[in-house]
Each structure stands twice: as C-alpha cells, then as structure tokens.
Amino acid sequence: MPTYLEQELAAAKVDHLELKHFFYDSKERYEAVQKLDALFDADPLFQNPENDHFLSRSEQVRLAIERGFRAHAILKKNRDLLGMHSPMHGDGGMPVGRFTGSMCGLTDHYALFVQTIMGQGTPEQIREWLPKALNLEIIGTYAQTELGHGSNVRALETVATYDETTDSLVVNMPTITAMKWWPGALGLLATHAVLHARLLVKGKDLGYHTVMVQLRDEHHKPLAGVEVGDIGPKMGGTTMDAGYLSLHNVRIPRTNLLAKFQQLAKGGEYTRAPKQLAKIGYMTMMKARVTLVWGAMGYLSKGNAIVFRYAAFRRQGFVDSKAGIAGGEKKILDHVILQSRLFPLVGLQLALFFSSRHLANLLKKFDEVVKKAGKDIESIDTSMLPELHATSAGMKAFGTEMVLAGLEEGRKCCGGQGFTYSSGIARIVLDYIPNVTFEGDRIPMALQTSRVLLGALAGKVPKTGSFAYLARSGRPSLRRVDDVEHIVSVWEGIARNAVNTVGRQLYFSARKHKSQEKAWEANTVRLLTMAQAHTLYQFVDHFALGLKELPAKAQPTATLLFRLFALTKLIEIPVVVSGLTASQGQAIDREVKALLKGIRPNILAFTEAPAFSDRTLNSLIARNSDDIYEGLVDWAKRSPLNKPEFSESLHKDVLSKTLNAKYLAENNARSKL
Amino acid sequence: MPTYLEQELAAAKVDHLELKHFFYDSKERYEAVQKLDALFDADPLFQNPENDHFLSRSEQVRLAIERGFRAHAILKKNRDLLGMHSPMHGDGGMPVGRFTGSMCGLTDHYALFVQTIMGQGTPEQIREWLPKALNLEIIGTYAQTELGHGSNVRALETVATYDETTDSLVVNMPTITAMKWWPGALGLLATHAVLHARLLVKGKDLGYHTVMVQLRDEHHKPLAGVEVGDIGPKMGGTTMDAGYLSLHNVRIPRTNLLAKFQQLAKGGEYTRAPKQLAKIGYMTMMKARVTLVWGAMGYLSKGNAIVFRYAAFRRQGFVDSKAGIAGGEKKILDHVILQSRLFPLVGLQLALFFSSRHLANLLKKFDEVVKKAGKDIESIDTSMLPELHATSAGMKAFGTEMVLAGLEEGRKCCGGQGFTYSSGIARIVLDYIPNVTFEGDRIPMALQTSRVLLGALAGKVPKTGSFAYLARSGRPSLRRVDDVEHIVSVWEGIARNAVNTVGRQLYFSARKHKSQEKAWEANTVRLLTMAQAHTLYQFVDHFALGLKELPAKAQPTATLLFRLFALTKLIEIPVVVSGLTASQGQAIDREVKALLKGIRPNILAFTEAPAFSDRTLNSLIARNSDDIYEGLVDWAKRSPLNKPEFSESLHKDVLSKTLNAKYLAENNARSKL
Ligand SMILES: Cc1cc2nc3c(=O)[nH]c(=O)nc-3n(C[C@H](O)[C@H](O)[C@H](O)COP(=O)(O)OP(=O)(O)OC[C@H]3O[C@@H](n4cnc5c(N)ncnc54)[C@H](O)[C@@H]3O)c2cc1C
Ligand SMILES: Cc1cc2nc3c(=O)[nH]c(=O)nc-3n(C[C@H](O)[C@H](O)[C@H](O)COP(=O)(O)OP(=O)(O)OC[C@H]3O[C@@H](n4cnc5c(N)ncnc54)[C@H](O)[C@@H]3O)c2cc1C
Numbered sequence A, B: 001m002p003t004y005l006e007q008e009l010a011a012a013k014v015d016h017l018e019l020k021h022f023f024y025d026s027k028e029r030y031e032a033v034q035k036l037d038a039l040f041d042a043d044p045l046f047q048n049p050e051n052d053h054f055l056s057r058s059e060q061v062r063l064a065i066e067r068g069f070r071a072h073a074i075l076k077k078n079r080d081l082l083g084m085h086s087p088m089h090g091d092g093g094m095p096v097g098r099f100t101g102s103m104c105g106l107t108d109h110y111a112l113f114v115q116t117i118m119g120q121g122t123p124e125q126i127r128e129w130l131p132k133a134l135n136l137e138i139i140g141t142y143a144q145t146e147l148g149h150g151s152n153v154r155a156l157e158t159v160a161t162y163d164e165t166t167d168s169l170v171v172n173m174p175t176i177t178a179m180k181w182w183p184g185a186l187g188l189l190a191t192h193a194v195l196h197a198r199l200l201v202k203g204k205d206l207g208y209h210t211v212m213v214q215l216r217d218e219h220h221k222p223l224a225g226v227e228v229g230d231i232g233p234k235m236g237g238t239t240m241d242a243g244y245l246s247l248h249n250v251r252i253p254r255t256n257l258l259a260k261f262q263q264l265a266k267g268g269e270y271t272r273a274p275k276q277l278a279k280i281g282y283m284t285m286m287k288a289r290v291t292l293v294w295g296a297m298g299y300l301s302k303g304n305a306i307v308f309r310y311a312a313f314r315r316q317g318f319v320d321s322k323a324g325i326a327g328g329e330k331k332i333l334d335h336v337i338l339q340s341r342l343f344p345l346v347g348l349q350l351a352l353f354f355s356s357r358h359l360a361n362l363l364k365k366f367d368e369v370v371k372k373a374g375k376d377i378e379s380i381d382t383s384m385l386p387e388l389h390a391t392s393a394g395m396k397a398f399g400t401e402m403v404l405a406g407l408e409e410g411r412k413c414c415g416g417q418g419f420t421y422s423s424g425i426a427r428i429v430l431d432y433i434p435n436v437t438f439e440g441d442r443i444p445m446a447l448q449t450s451r452v453l454l455g456a457l458a459g460k461v462p463k464t465g466s467f468a469y470l471a472r473s474g475r476p477s478l479r480r481v482d483d484v485e486h487i488v489s490v491w492e493g494i495a496r497n498a499v500n501t502v503g504r505q506l507y508f509s510a511r512k513h514k515s516q517e518k519a520w521e522a523n524t525v526r527l528l529t530m531a532q533a534h535t536l537y538q539f540v541d542h543f544a545l546g547l548k549e550l551p552a553k554a555q556p557t558a559t560l561l562f563r564l565f566a567l568t569k570l571i572e573i574p575v576v577v578s579g580l581t582a583s584q585g586q587a588i589d590r591e592v593k594a595l596l597k598g599i600r601p602n603i604l605a606f607t608e609a610p611a612f613s614d615r616t617l618n619s620l621i622a623r624n625s626d627d628i629y630e631g632l633v634d635w636a637k638r639s640p641l642n643k644p645e646f647s648e649s650l651h652k653d654v655l656s657k658t659l660n661a662k663y664l665a666e667n668n669a670r671s672k673l
Helices: A004-011 A014-023 A029-044 A049-055 A059-077 A106-120 A123-134 A275-313 A336-373 A384-413 A414-420 A425-436 A444-459 A464-470 A484-513 A516-522 A524-547 A552-572 A584-605 A628-637 A644-651 A660-670 B005-012 B017-021 B029-044 B049-054 B057-077 B106-120 B123-134 B281-315 B336-373 B384-414 B416-418 B427-438 B444-456 B467-471 B483-514 B516-522 B522-546 B552-572 B582-607 B627-639 B644-653 B661-672
Strands: A140-143 A161-165 A170-172 A190-201 A204-214 A226-230 A244-249 A251-252 A317-318 A328-333 B140-143 B157-163 B168-172 B192-201 B204-214 B226-230 B244-247 B248-254 B315-318 B329-331
Touching: A014 A029, A014 A552, A014 A584, A029 A161, A029 B106, A059 A106, A059 B644, A106 A123, A106 A190, A106 A275, A140 A226, A140 A336, A161 B049, A161 B427, A170 A190, A170 A204, A204 A251, A204 B661, A226 B627, A275 A328, A275 A384, A275 A425, A317 B005, A317 B204, A328 B467, A336 A384, A336 A524, A336 A552, A336 A584, A336 B522, A384 A444, A384 A464, A384 A524, A384 A628, A384 B244, A384 B315, A414 A425, A414 B204, A414 B427, A425 B416, A444 A464, A444 A484, A444 B017, A444 B522, A464 A484, A464 A660, A484 A516, A484 A552, A484 B140, A516 A524, A524 A552, A524 B336, A524 B582, A552 A584, A584 B522, A644 B057, A660 B204, B017 B029, B017 B204, B017 B552, B017 B582, B029 B057, B057 B204, B106 B140, B106 B192, B106 B204, B106 B281, B123 B204, B168 B192, B204 B248, B281 B336, B281 B384, B281 B427, B281 B582, B336 B384, B336 B522, B336 B552, B384 B416, B384 B427, B384 B444, B384 B467, B384 B522, B416 B427, B416 B582, B444 B467, B444 B483, B444 B522, B467 B483, B483 B516, B483 B522, B522 B552, B552 B582
Parallel strands: A140 A190, A161 A190, B140 B192, B157 B192
Antiparallel strands: A161 A170, A170 A251, A190 A204, A226 A244, A317 A328, B157 B168, B168 B248, B192 B204, B226 B244, B315 B329
C-alpha cells in the first residue's frame, strides 16, 4: 500500500519529479545528487542520526567532526558526480550538510577561510595555502568578531605591529575585549586563522587588514602566546566549535598579510589599495552573505519538507463533529487555518530560490570582472558593488528573519511533537537561530541597504539593476488580486514610495539636527522600514520573473503560491508603508481563502522537490512510512533516562526520602484484590 | 564605584524599591521573598547554576529533581514567611522556580495533579490523597494527552471499564495511539496519575472521566500492566520528565473515580453530574491556564530583566562616528532602534501583570462559589464560567504567543551573546517555547474564546463583565495618541467591530453552507482574528485600569509604557481589523519616537521591579557587576570541550589523518625566526 506521502504525491497534478529536476538544474544533476545520497546512506557513520540526540555535547561534536571528514573524503573521491573539486567548490547551493545531515566547523573552514584566501590572497599566497586548505592539511577560521565588538567592526582592537628589525608582524590583543570571540572552527579544529587586525607600521595606524596566523602546532597544541578554546554550549549549533582566541606577541612573517589589494614591502613601505577597492576587503563577508541567502532557502526547504509531511500524516479533528470518531479525522493539512499558516512558507521558499539564484549570479559576474582584471587591479570595474552590497545585505537581513519565523511557525504547527528532538524540526530551528545574528543582525545589515538606497536617490549610485525602479514613477493602488504583473507593480510602487518618503524625511531631519549623523540615528526605524520595502519588492519581483521558468504543469500552482506570498506580505507590513485600505485588506482575505483551496492538492509536490531522504531529514515524524507513532515510541525507549540504573539511583538518593513506601505497597496490594 | 546597573537605577526618577513593594503586594511580602531568596542563596545545592549547562541531560535532570525536593523542604520549613502551606499553596504568582532557578516535574505535580484532586475529589478522596501529595509521599502526573490525540480531546482512546464482579475499574489502552504521551512528572517521578479515560459501564460509554491510578510500587518500579518512561530529549524543558504510559488490564478500585460531580455506585449505578456542571471537569485545565498567564508574565519579567541589564552594560556603536573610538561608544540601550524593539516588551509585562491578576481574581471568586455550595453541588452558580472560560483561553492563546515572541526578540537584541547558554536568556526562551503549545495551542484556545463571544452576540451568554462592551456601541477613530481613555475606547471599538463583523459573516456563511460546522471551518481565520481583537482589548483595558494603582512616582512613565504598548499593537494587527489609515499610522510613528525618549531614563526601575537576584537570573551577561566579560571567558574555559584529553583524542583519531604535520611544524619554526 502506498504511504501517506506517496498517496499525496500520486494525487497531485504537479509532477514532483519534474520539479526536482528543475530545482537541481537538470535531470542529470538531480540524479548525481541521488547517487551521492546513496553513498552516504551506505556509510555506517551516517546511520541512525536520531540517536545523536541522546549523546552529550562532547560526543555529538566528535561525531559531527568525524562525519565532516568522512564527507570530505566521499565528495573528493566522487568529485566527478557533481563536478566538484572539493565539498564547497562550484556548489554554493549545496553545502556538505545536505549529505551529512549534520554540521561542524569545517563549514566555516570552507565558506569563510578558503574564500578569504581566494579573494584576498596574491597568486603566491593562494598557491601556498589554498591546496592545503582544500585538502584539510590546514584548517582555518575566520576571526573577526571580538568579545567587545561585533556590529561595530570599526572598533576592533586586535593589532598587528610591523617590526622592521625582524621583518615580521607582531600580533597582540591588548585588552580582554580584544579577544576574538565566536569564530567557527576555532574552538577545536583550526590550525590557522585569517585574522582581522589593525595594521600598525612605524607608529601609524593603517586600519584593518587580514593576516594569516598559525595557531596550533603539529601536535595540535596552541603555539606560544596563543590561548584558544571553545566558547561553551549554545542553544543551537551544538556541534559547531565557535571559539575564543587570545594572542600575545605572536610573530608572523610580513608576507602573511593578505596582499592582493594592498602591500607591505620589506622595510615598512605600504602601498594602499586603489581607492575604489578600499572596501573590497569585505568581499568575504559579502560572499558569506550570499551563501546565507542560499542557506535560508535550504533550511526552509528542509523545515517545510518535515512539517508538510507530518501535516499530511497527522490526523486531528473530526471530519464531522456529530459523527465523532466514527466519521474519521481530518489530516491537519486540511484545516484551513493550518493552511493559512503554512502555505505562505512554500511561497517564501520559492521566492528565496529565485532571489538567491539572482544574487549568486550577480556575485559570479563580479568575480569574473575581478578575474579578468588579473594583476591589474586598478582596472577592476566596481560599479556593480553597490548593488551587490545593498541586495545581499537586505536579503540577508530580511530573508533570514523571515525564514527563522517561518521555521518556527512550521514547528508550532506540529503541536507538541515539534518540541521534541525526534521531530527533526526542533533542531533545525535551533541551528538556524544564529543565522539572523551572525555577519551582522538585521539592523546593521538593513541600514547598509538603506545607505546605498539613499546614495541612489542622491545620484551617487546609478539607478540601474535593482535600483532601476527608482528612476520610474507611479504608485498603483491594489485593484486586482489575481494579476501577477499588477501585484508586482503595487510592490514596486510601495518600495519607491518608501524610499522617496524616508529620503525626504532624512533630508529635513538633517537640516533640523544640523547633522547627517544625528538625523540618521533619529530615523533608524524608518530607515529599516525603507530597506524592508525595497527588499520585499526584490523578493516579489524575482519570484514573479521565475514563474515562467518552471515546468509548465507546475506553473498554475506556483502562480497561486506567488499571489499568496505577495498578498499576505502586503498585509503584514505596516499600513504606513503599504497604504492598504481596510477594504483592500478584505479583498485579500477573501482571495487568500480561494488560493489555499487551489494550492492544497499540489502542495506536497513542491515541498518534496528539494528531495531530502528520510536520513537527511532526520525526522521521526516525517518518515516516508506509516509507522510513525511506532518509531516515536521506539526512540523514546532508547533514551538514557530510561535506563533502570538511572531511575534506581534517583529513587534511592532522592525520591525515597519523602515517598511513603508503606502506603505505596499497601495500596498496590489493595488494587490487586 | 557603583555598577552599571546601580548607576542606571540611581539616575532614574522612578523608585525601583517602591515598585518592588507594589509588585510583591506589600513591603512585608517583598521582604519575605528576599529572606527566602537568601535561604536558597545560602544552600550549596543552588550554587553556580551556570555550570548546569555543561552537564548531560541525565545529570541536569537529576540535579533539578534534587533541587525541587530541597526547595520543597525549605519552603515547608519557612511556610510562615509567605503564609504558604506548601510550595504552591496560596501563591499562584510565585512558583518554586522563582527560587530554584530551575524546574522539574514537581511543578506539574503541584499545578496539575494536586489541583485535580482538590477540584474533582470528594471530601473523602481529598482526605486520602491531598496531604500525601502535599508532602510528596505520593507524586502525581496529569495524564490526558495521548500519542494520537492532543487538541481533539473528544477522541481520546483510553478506557476504564467497570467490572461488577470485583467492583473495580479496568484501565486499558487498546492501540498504540492510546498511549499517554507528554504528561509531566510521568517519565521518572510519578507514583500516581490522574488519568483521562472513557468510562464504560455495562457496555455503555459514559464519556470522559478522571481516575486515580497508581503506576509505580514502593521500589518505584512500574506495577504489573504498566509501561512507563520518559519521551526523550526536547529542545527545552530539558529537566522535565515528560513521559509515556501504556496500561494493560490495570485494575483500580471503583472508588478511584474522582467523584465530586458524578458518582459510580457499587453495582454500576451511575449518577450524572448536574447539567450545568457537565464541563466542570475542565476546571483543572482552566486553572492551569490561569497559571500559564501568570507564568507568561513571570517568564517575560525574567527575560526582560536580563536583556535590559545587558543592554545597559553593552556598548556598541560610536557616540560620534567621526571621533571614532576616542569619542566613546553608546550603550546599546541608547540606540533608538533597540528601544523600539525592547520598550514595548515592558509595556507587555505590565499589561500581563494587571490582566493575570484580574484573571486570578475571577478564578478565586468562582472557587468561593463552589466552596459555598459545599455538598449541594446542584446549587453552584455557573454564570461566571463563560467569562472565565473565554478570558482565560484568549489570554493563554495570545499572551503566551506574545511573550514567546517578546522573549525571542529580547534575546536577539543581545546579539551573539543571546545565543550562548551563558546568557541565561537562551535557556529561558527554550523553556518557554512549549507554553504556546501545551494545554492547547493558539488555535483551539482562541476558537474557544470565539465560541463564547458568538454566544454573547446570540444572547446565550450575558453581556456583562468582560463582554459588557458588546452591549455598548460606537467605533471611535484614533484622533489623539496622548489620551489613555481615548486609546482604550479605540480598542473597545475595534474589538466590538471585529466581533460583530465576524458574527455577521458567520451567520451568512452558515446560511450559504447550510451548516453551522462548515461555516465555522470556512471562517476559522476570521474567528481567530476576532478572538485576538477581543483579547488585546482586554489586555489594554486592564493595563489602563491598573495605571492608577501604581506608586505615584511611577505613574507618568507607566503611562508612556501603556501608550507605547497600546499604539504599537494597533499597528501590528491587520488593517482590516484596526481600520487604521496611513496618516494615523504616521501619527503613531511620530509619537513612538517621543515615547521612547520619555521612557528611557526610568526603564531599568521597571525591569528590576520583579527583583531577581544574580543567582536566580543565572545569566553571565546580566550580573550586577562590571566584570561581565571576565565572567564569560572564565565560564568558557570550564567547558568540557576544553579539556585537553578531548582535543587530544580528536586529533589522534580524526584530524591527524589529513593535517600536514610537517608543514605545521616547519611553518611554526619559521615564524619563530
Ligand atoms: C553562531 C555564531 C557564529 C559566528 N561565527 C563567526 C565567525 O566565524 N567569525 C567571526 O568573526 N564572527 C562570528 N560570529 C560573530 C557575529 O558576526 C556577531 O555575533 C555579530 O556580528 C553581532 O555582533 P555582536 O554579537 O557583538 O552583537 P552586538 O554588536 O553587541 O549587538 C547587540 C545588539 O545591539 C544592536 N546594535 C549594535 N550596534 C548598533 C547600532 N550602531 N545601532 C543600533 N543597534 C545596534 C544589534 O543590532 C544587536 O541587536 C558568530 C556569531 C554567532 C552567534
Ligand atoms: C512540554 C509539554 C508538556 C506537556 N504536558 C502535558 C501534561 O502534563 N499532561 C497532558 O495531558 N498533556 C501535556 N502536554 C500535551 C499538550 O497539551 C499537547 O501537546 C497539546 O494539547 C497539543 O496537542 P498535540 O501536541 O497533539 O497537537 P495536535 O493536536 O496534533 O495539533 C497539531 C497542529 O494541528 C492544529 N490543529 C489540531 N486540531 C485542529 C483543528 N480542529 N482545527 C485547526 N487546527 C487544528 C493545532 O493547532 C496544531 O498546530 C504537554 C505538551 C508539551 C509540549
């Protein structure tokens, strides 16, 4: 008999296999991923991940690291399958976690350390470190944040002082707040760090630079002057070794300054980066942000896969309340109210898919510009940077916030089960939580977007690409709820109006305060709203454009999902921004009901498109089989708390002190009568 | 030198001590609580709770249970201090967790098991079980939810069959989905359960009843026919032993049927509860809900205390961006944007304080009604029940949701630190999470409120008490943002309009569908909105009424907090409900800026009013001292992951397989040159 899931997919008019091919770019690539999945499935190290939840943190960390190394080996050996040279290469959208189902500090090694070498190293430096990093001969951390400073990167205190006599740099952290704090892979794994430090040469502060510092020796012991460790247990990311680092008089060769854009010659002569490249040091962060937007889509896809499977399995609530249990119970997915909470999340998933693809393409283009320039860095055309900057920051800020809220809403829809680790979704929420914070939370991120938008208003940034709409005009009011183009144009109008209005307010505020900075601080709430309106418009726009690319059979439902997403978001933003009237709100409410109904039959085809296996979902409430309750009970029985020794000693040492043994014995005897 | 916190309090115009007395009812009671706190502070078992985070779950559970028993002893010995006969008696607003800083299954024993005996037992039954339960001679669980059924309590499958030959009841769980699943204290502690089961007598199904079942014997081993254990690790409530239970042919005396309202005589003659008391079996749940609304206030108070302390300690962002570090950095609490995220949470805290007090008073009144009736249960006047029912359900639904969202927003405002367990706030969020789910999540809860509201519309429930506004009319539009009464009247109008509109829609929908039930299902989203509007109005109303009771010096700031809360909520609800125009939205935006500024100087006096000590906050980022960074580093170093053995074996078994020892050694040597 087909499982609950197979029944759902069979009844759908949308072909989930076609969608899988689409989301994995092609049939071939999809099948390659399936082959890789099978290799992981066959490896004993990846079996029964549901038991991980019974382990102590130390045991979990160790297992996750072992799996990370094993994954590295498997992916390296099978690099032809996906055309990957290493677990991260050429494959931004599919991190190692896709296959391992768990994560460890190697993720940061690939995504931050390797990227920094590639982006900021000279050809010689790349030759020196990159192959070793890709082979895990060295493992690195990206060490920027300090105990005293996260958002305010301009106040970091670590210094690298040039010592002419030995032609080396001496790295120091002069205060406790200067300790590096948070870098991933630092706690246990890293042999090296790409470290943010102020460069001091001949008493002159040359600002922030990145230097390569070895931290641990061949026995993996900290080098002299290095104090390093894990920062302790966290609410999620249990298996990640976020670390602390204190450096005192640690000497590194001058040539360890990453020098693609600026150089320090022997003797201390310093060549500044060309002016237009001053901020290119932040490219690693920008790339990381793009990865985070992809990642937002990935996490939400996984969360949705779990939640929708369970919602299609779980039955709760009588079909006919008079008939009671005899009339059967509804799948919770068939409750309109649950649909209204869950279906917009599938819309968000699609919006993020098309938007992150767009962002990744922008980044690729810029990478090509840099590559083409070669050694002639002066010739790099940086005109794309503002757009890349604004879009990645905004999508990071609002994409991650929406995904976290969405995952949590999905989790809640699972009722009590969503709260146990057996559900899978609980751990996903916890692991996702820091995504809204790291690389900067929604405030610094969104304000960066606002700054570029104001630049565009002021004519300092060209009104092209994603700013092109600022050169247009008009603010159509919502007249029809069934017309994709019209809905996009409403969003365009909202975004433009928000940018223009806030721009004007800031102008007057600056005149009043006689200070650009005070005006900025006084208007941060509005500046955020403006960045939000702009970014949501981008999401809506990319989603609408993407619709036409989908397999023909999937387009009608995808269009309903688009409308659901774009219309419900319209209700969510403050009325000051949306300009929505109560009667427009009512029209949306009515339409939402119809949309939910239209979407329902095909929804599982969409949530199954990312093609997670039972093993990678690691969710006992979402297995593709009908014995889900049996699985939950079986898992519970394996819990360490259920070992007889545990409860025996608890009874002996604690409970027996107050429990009334005599009464319990008597009463027991009595009930046997 | 005064600490950062002492400085804040000294600079405030509001006297935090006066507020403390107010929130603890009186100076005397506040001081009694302080004395109790000191007793716990002095007990070694409660020291250094920050180290709990390093323990395995089994160790944490054991420690929490030991602390629960110790707390029981301390509170019993010092019962005169608070006039408490047991840790829970007469003191709904101050659970044991207030003092222990941790929780265990005993919480459920007190709040659910004991309450059920008191509420549903006959005088004889109460005499038999209550003293033993209060002395922990027996420990109990409240076992309602089953693996297959949570929200739909009408579909529970456990049966208790009357066996005439032995004059006993035989309890059975016929299917896997009938297993009890989730009850707190069941996993490890409970000797007894008050169990929800369908009563079958002579082949007749008499519906749900509560029976007392002994589960474990004098050695704390499961009795024959009993299978019991912990359901496994969860994302929060780590130290709670939520359990599973399977019963097969477990025989209990007929007299174990809780029989205050209905009786089963020897031979099987059954006396039904008087009609108006049919639903009184749910009183335990209603009381639990009231506790949950108090608890929402308690959790938020604790979270706010942590977050505001850290925000007053942490500095991030230059005062003057040109001057850079030389010009100093701002407290993050001084960033307008952070204020806009955090200050409304203090408003919510006050709203919950006054609302839960109101709710507790309602409950007390009804308890007196029942008490007065004595054995003559027919004479119980149940006219208060609909109000108690609707208000407690609505406040549970929306209060817990707002508090969870608020705690999480506060946590995010701590940046990265909010993510580590050292912060305290991380654990609070996790432990709070299930509060939105248990006893029923916002959907069944809010729909109960809607049902009573529709009853009031239809004239089946009197329009008195919190429904009195439905008998009035009018819908004032927001004209002034500075007038408390006007703002309340706007909320009243919104609530009334929502109830009337949805009532009308449902009426027409029922005619269209020719079925009340289909109309209900088709309109659940609207029904929720209606319950939300009603409940928010209640919160706003109780808050406004409470203002005048506060100490005179605190009233001006409290009034600003009221306006901030009531106005920002107005923006948050959908425009269809608020009827807000864009220009009213702008007026609120402007006012919010002024409100934040006015509130800022006194805010810490409010967040400190609940008087948590450093120990009970258990937050290393919120200690009342200026060496917070030192404390974080010190804690991290104690983490098990930083034991040399751990990283040595990790290196030997895993890392050394790929790391390039030769390169690491050479390079290390080179940098020493
Ligand atoms: C799991 C995790 C992994 C991480 N990995 C790395 C890593 O690999 N490498 C690395 O270098 N770092 C890493 N980080 C650090 C991360 O980048 C920082 O946590 C982040 O930048 C926020 O800084 P903070 O924690 O110091 O928060 P803070 O800067 O202290 O911010 C606290 C609050 O104040 C607000 N705030 C701060 N300044 C302003 C302002 N000017 N105006 C208004 N509001 C303001 C913030 O929005 C926030 O709400 C990691 C963090 C986490 C949680
Ligand atoms: C930490 C914790 C402690 C608990 N302690 C106890 C305890 O001590 N004793 C006890 O008996 N129970 C306890 N419970 C169980 C708790 O009361 C249930 O989890 C709760 O009632 C929800 O039921 P469920 O988990 O079965 O969710 P479900 O009923 O399966 O609900 C799943 C989802 O479907 C939705 N849904 C269900 N029915 C409908 C409908 N008709 N219309 C629309 N939507 C619907 C729900 O809103 C939810 O989003 C506890 C639970 C937790 C998490």
